[in-house]
Amino acid sequence: MSENPLLAPIHGITLEDYSAACAKLGSGLSENDVAKALGVELPVWQEANLLWPERMKQDGTFHIVTLFGQYFGQADQHPKFGNLKPVVSAEGANNTEKIKTDIDFYQELEVARQVAYEYGIDGAQWIADKYGINLGDFQVAASIWNEQIQKDLQTDYAKYNENQDTYRAKYKHLFAEAQGGNVADDIEF
Amino acid sequence: MSDEEKKKPLTYLEKLRQSALNQKNYGGEVNMEEARVEARDCPNCGAGRAYRHGLTACAYCGFTFMDIKLTDGVHIKKENNS
Amino acid sequence: MFNFFEKEYDNPALIEKIKQTQNKWISFLEKLEARMKEMCMGALPELKEVFEQDNDPYKRAHGRMVSALQGQLGQMREKANEVKEEKVFNFVHHASATIPPITTKAGRKYDDMLYAFRQVCLDRHRIFEEKIHYYFSLLKGTTGQQDLEADYQEQLTAFESIKDKFGCKQCGGNITIPKLFFIATYVTCPFCHTQNTFLPSTATQLVFHNARSLAEQRTAHLLKAYEESETKAPGLYQQYLRSMFDEWNKIVPDMAEENEKFYQRLLKDNSIDHH
Numbered sequence: 001m002s003e004n005p006l007l008a009p010i011h012g013i014t015l016e017d018y019s020a021a022c023a024k025l026g027s028g029l030s031e032n033d034v035a036k037a038l039g040v041e042l043p044v045w046q047e048a049n050l051l052w053p054e055r056m057k058q059d060g061t062f063h064i065v066t067l068f069g070q071y072f073g074q075a076d077q078h079p080k081f082g083n084l085k086p087v088v089s090a091e092g093a094n095n096t097e098k099i100k101t102d103i104d105f106y107q108e109l110e111v112a113r114q115v116a117y118e119y120g121i122d123g124a125q126w127i128a129d130k131y132g133i134n135l136g137d138f139q140v141a142a143s144i145w146n147e148q149i150q151k152d153l154q155t156d157y158a159k160y161n162e163n164q165d166t167y168r169a170k171y172k173h174l175f176a177e178a179q180g181g182n183v184a185d186d187i188e189f
Numbered sequence: 190m191s192d193e194e195k196k197k198p199l200t201y202l203e204k205l206r207q208s209a210l211n212q213k214n215y216g217g218e219v220n221m222e223e224a225r226v227e228a229r230d231c232p233n234c235g236a237g238r239a240y241r242h243g244l245t246a247c248a249y250c251g252f253t254f255m256d257i258k259l260t261d262g263v264h265i266k267k268e269n270n271s
Numbered sequence: 272m273f274n275f276f277e278k279e280y281d282n283p284a285l286i287e288k289i290k291q292t293q294n295k296w297i298s299f300l301e302k303l304e305a306r307m308k309e310m311c312m313g314a315l316p317e318l319k320e321v322f323e324q325d326n327d328p329y330k331r332a333h334g335r336m337v338s339a340l341q342g343q344l345g346q347m348r349e350k351a352n353e354v355k356e357e358k359v360f361n362f363v364h365h366a367s368a369t370i371p372p373i374t375t376k377a378g379r380k381y382d383d384m385l386y387a388f389r390q391v392c393l394d395r396h397r398i399f400e401e402k403i404h405y406y407f408s409l410l411k412g413t414t415g416q417q418d419l420e421a422d423y424q425e426q427l428t429a430f431e432s433i434k435d436k437f438g439c440k441q442c443g444g445n446i447t448i449p450k451l452f453f454i455a456t457y458v459t460c461p462f463c464h465t466q467n468t469f470l471p472s473t474a475t476q477l478v479f480h481n482a483r484s485l486a487e488q489r490t491a492h493l494l495k496a497y498e499e500s501e502t503k504a505p506g507l508y509q510q511y512l513r514s515m516f517d518e519w520n521k522i523v524p525d526m527a528e529e530n531e532k533f534y535q536r537l538l539k540d541n542s543i544d545h546h
Binding site for chain 3: 201202205206208209210212214218219220221222223224225226227228229237238239240241244263264265
Binding site for chain 3: 042057
């Protein structure tokens with residue numbers, strides 16, 4: 001794979017570095033923090049941050065973007081970022097751990113997040129407020145579970161759907177109630 | 190339609206508007222900063238950051254600012270390696 | 272009509288039920304449509320105000336509001352689908368089991384009646400769906416109000432007025448920023464050769480963030496010409512794409528080389544799609 005020119009490091013920043021950096025930006029680290037962890041100055045980081053997405057755009061095979069997703073999910077294992085964690089509550093830390101180890105917990109919150117948007121609530125903020133999980137860690141969990149979910153979908157589509165419907169119903173009820181019902185609740189057949 | 194029914198969507202809109210405006214944006218408000226210039230001194234010899242032999246090392250004491258190999262980027266090019 | 276061979280099957284109650292169900296279905300959809308119209312029309316001026324009041328450069332309060340309204344449209348759509356399933360499809364299914372076989376005259380008559388009922392209900396539902404779709408677009412359209420051209424011109428003017436006003440952090444000598452940088456960039460002091468780092472304003476970074484959208488706004492007429500052309504001529508699309516990229520490159524000349532690579536990829540994808 002190293003022959004692929006689209007995978008060559010940009011200013012010494014590899015795709016692994018870049019993917020982990022993006023995950024960490026999502027968990028609340030600043031661009032300066034990230035640049036420092038990578039051992040570069042801000043202009044160098046910002047160029048890499050501009051050019052890696054260009055490489056993904058230029059790659060019609062989606063290979064780079066697929067790898068990006070994989071490395072993103074492994075951000076916690078990246079040696080340059082291993083010790084860099086934003087400050088979170090104990091409960092937040094537990095939930096952050098849980099979402100990366102418990103697929104059902106992740107799937108339920110993913111549905112909750114989507115339904116929140118349908119009710120005009122920023123789903124990412126809702127999850128941060130309610131569970132102390134930041135967007136970066138949520139996206140890391142998404143990359144961790146993506147493959148398993150595809151597999152489950154293929155093995156038992158009906159069951160997958162049923163679970164999704166249950167979650168959807170639960171959160172629709174919750175968010176609708178919070179806003180005093182849906183606009184057309186009173187219209188019946 | 191009764192008055193009660195007519196009121197419903199409007200009350201909803203009023204509430205929705207408040208909720209949309211009052212919610213905190215994820216990651217906080219965008220801090221609108223002005224353009225500025227910064228410079229870094231060499232942490233090793235204290236000299237100003239001069240450009241003589243590239244960007245990655247101190248021009249005076251050779252201290253490594255960045256342990257990387259610059260490639261051809263947008264403004265920064267290979268030639269900027271010390 | 273006389274029928275000497277069999278006592279004709281007759282089920283006036285079913286006929287009445289079909290008629291009633293059809294009327295109820297239509298009136299149910301009409302009520303939903305009236306509600307969605309009221310909601311969306313009432314929302315338009317509110318959305319405009321929120322858009323203007325929203326200080327967030329990404330206009331997220333406005334985005335949340337649009338998303339919620341679309342969520343309510345989705346809610347109405349789901350409601351109609353549930354009723355369609357229960358009161359139209361299930362009804363036809365159960366009623367079909369109670370009528371004589373379609374090999375008989377009466378069976379055919381009732382089967383035709385149920386078929387016609389189902390068709391009328393589905394046709395009406397299609398109109399309902401079209402309306403939902405219309406309101407979805409209407410709400411979505413309220414996000415296109417941002418005048419990106421004005422923002423961009425404002426940044427160009429602002430840059431002209433500040434580009435000579437920076438001083439070297441080392442010697443205080445005057446540094447002129449050679450062009451509108453969108454990212455942090457090293458600039459060398461012409462006097463003491465110190466490497467300073469120029470950090471563009473947040474507003475300038477946002478202009479860059481919106482560069483493609485601005486290029487799309489500038490060339491929207493070409494995309495429209497393609498979309499409205501009867502044959503959807505690929506030549507017209509390519510003309511649009513080229514112009515859009517030209518505009519994009521004018522806004523961020525530093526990215527022209529990268530943009531061209533992306534353009535080539537899109538052309539390639541496009542030619543594959545047309546085979």
